[in-house]
Amino acid sequence: MVGVLTLMKLRVLAHSTSGARAGGLFLGAAAGLALAAGTIMLAGADLPGPALRGDLFTAALAVWMFGWLLGPVYTGGGDESIRPEQLALIPLPPRRVAFGFLAVSFIGVGPLISLVAFSALVVYAAGLGLAAFIVALVLVPLQLVLVVALSRLMLAVMGLAVRSRPSAVLSALINAGVNATLNQSWVLIWAAVQFGLVDRGLPAGFATLLRVLPSGWAVVCLDALARGDWPLAAATGAGLVALPVAATLIWSRLLVRRTTTRPAHRGPGRGRTPLLDRLDRAGPVGVVAAKELRTWSRDLMRLHLRWFAIWFGLVYTLWPLAIGWAGLLPWAGVIVVVMAAATSANLYGLDGTALWLTLVDPGRIRADVRGRQVAWLIQVAPVAVALTVAGTALGGGAWTWPWALALLAALLGGGAGLIAYASVVFLVPGPEPARRGGNPLDAGNIFGQVLAMLVVVPATALPAAGVALLGNRTGSPLLSWAAVAVGLATGAACTWWLGREAYRRLGERGPELLARMSGGGTVTPGPGRATAARVKLPPRRAAVVTFLVVVCWIPLFPQGLVPLYLIWRGSDTRLWFLALHLDDPFRVPVAVAMALLGVGMLWLGTVLSRRWQGAAA
Structure with a gap:
């Protein structure tokens, strides 16, 4: 045995x-x-x-x-x-x-x-x-x-x-x-x-x-x-x-x-509600959104992931209250959005081979992607907005409002775009929903996907954060509040553009994705351009690329950009930031060098991967 x-x-x-x-x-x-x-x-x-x-x-x-x-x-x-x-x-x-x-x-x-x-x-x-x-x-x-x-x-x-x-x-x-x-x-x-x-x-x-x-x-x-x-x-x-x-x-x-035994479903998760009725009458996109909302309430895996994101954001920001610091409360909604996007980046993988229902009607592909984006926003946005407003009122100051609202708007749009894009481009095959009864938590090998989303989703808020920082630097309230408009604009752009790329790629590679899910991730490469796109890196080179892409964020942010910000603010905090343990004039050069090291590692990892793909093609 x-x-x-x-x-x-x-x-x-x-x-x-x-x-x-x-x-x-x-x-x-x-x-x-x-x-x-x-x-x-x-x-x-x-x-x-x-x-x-x-x-x-x-x-x-x-x-x-x-x-x-x-x-x-x-x-x-x-x-x-x-x-x-x-x-x-x-x-x-x-x-x-x-x-x-x-x-x-x-x-x-x-x-x-x-x-x-x-x-x-x-x-x-x-x-x-x-x-x-x-x-x-x-x-x-x-x-x-x-x-x-x-x-x-x-x-x-x-x-x-x-x-x-x-x-x-x-x-x-x-x-x-x-x-x-x-x-x-x-x-x-x-x-x-x-x-x-x-x-x-x-x-x-x-x-x-x-x-x-x-x-x-x-x-x-x-x-x-x-x-x-x-x-x-x-x-x-x-x-x-x-x-x-x-x-x-x-x-x-x-x-x-x-x-x-099988999971117990005590009746439908969502009955006929005014919202679902309006969505059902709103055309193909609304029908898909209503279907997704019903799925989110009935599929135990999705329900677990949604509430995990909400609870994580709450507990994460409440913990510092134990030492009398309420500074994280304004960012509860932001954290919920990032975590919700990270755990929702494999929508088609969670659906399994049901993708064929969309592929047999090519005219439905655009509506399917847009409907999933709308449903995700309906699920996440109200909770995130409520947590942001309540947290900022309880633990923030006047300067916190434009920051919190700008980042929230940018991340909601960026998350809505990235979940659609990642679900198509970086699909992770998982078990069929009907066969997940033995282990409802089995979502496939999504750890790498979650880790990547936790890095990429916050990056969509960088333009809004830059404008808000510039407003703080110049002391201009108007410029600080302009960051909210920038966040709305970049969020809308990410939702539209990444959603468009998602349904275009789904139309081009839909049969391949369906074969991947049917075969558990193993697909025989076809001829032409798609062959090069699916070439796997050798184990050693893949290990080097993965190391560079994952570790690069340590010198870039914790040892580079964050110390530079603390030096600019005149903070006495040192913690584990290398540059802050040095004396002038070495603090700024070391922090800049660490940031450049992080950028260089990210660039090198990208170049190594692309060169191998090009050579294999």
Whole structure:
């Protein structure tokens, strides 16, 4: 059983790890190894007092555990290269299937990197005695089994949780809340520095909580061995063995429910409403928009993604209130728009092969794209406007209004254009909606697409931001408010132009896109221009291009443009900005050099990709 599943998994990896996917895998592995190295260094760090080292190391292990719990959910439903549904007709006991799939889960880059990170337990135990050192060698694989088993259980629970609309909204709140909290971890770091926690240690209650979590049981076991507390060491060690077994047994029962039940839809999500009636009478574009609105309310995947964007924007901007700073509240609507666009950039991929209904009537293609844009704006704009107005009134000043409104207008238009364009040009094949019942969170491998949208969508607001900045610089309120008009103009232009490009390309490449979705992303290249457009980069070159395009934003924005802005404002903030830790006259040249480095990396990545495509043609 395990051998067959292992061969299947290896064969899938061999055929799917190429091109941009290989580049993304290489980049993710490099980042993971860097985090693993940091964990090992923390485990052996010479900190004031062993308690502080244990507290921080336990916190790092908790971060790894939550990464395993939430990472698969956040990146499109986890690894579904082999599905339990494929074995549904084979007479196998559920427990055997569950343990087989658990064994296969250890095949991949992620488990290997986690194993390296958890080897920090050996480093931590090096100074606790021979018994702790020997036990740590056993705890390292147990820690890996623990997080993988809990990850599979978490994914199964989330898959069942989004089988009704109320639970889909609630699960989106939990998912977005934890992700926003991890993204706003700087608040916790700032609080730790302000209150001297780095020197005095973590609060006793929080330190205890970290050790109560399953991720901290290994540290508790090692500390107990160092003190000679053998009963506690035996109890925590037994817990590290029993919990993965229990999680796998529970998962086996959930696998039965997954393969034998379907999501519960309690009636239509949207009935006959005045808005839908007006759209139905508004021509082909209105009909498509009404159809999309009904789909957004009935498709649990889309419902989950929409509410994830809303909850993420809210929690992300509310977190700084914990340290008494309300400066992010005006940007709640902006963040919701960016996240909604990032999670909506694969509309045709989510629909599956239903695209053929549009392609058989070429006259419907333009209306289909425009209708989807209208529906997305109807879904996102009211919430974003309400959050922007409320957040600016509560946490902004007079200067914030033109900024917030200008950026919101530009991003709404840019997002409406980019979701249509990306859905056609960068389509990610996913499972058919009717076959997504086993795992409603399975949206395909959309992580790279989401990451790219999180970078490109904010770029559509740069003209409006430039005018608003110029208004602040010159002290002209009229010029500052002119940024709102610029935002409206650029937003409308992005919606119109990118939408036009989307339906033109859909008309030209529609059959190819349909074949990609039918074949899971594998299409035999046709003759002519389309062949060159679909040539894949070699794995090494794809890794280099992916590294350049992804990493270039670090020197460009955080180490380049942001320090230049802070220097211009005369801010004393230093944080992790390299240029701000230098003395004049080196601050500005270093910040400019970092910005130019980022631009150069982006240019080089683009040139390498285009030259290979041209050579292949």
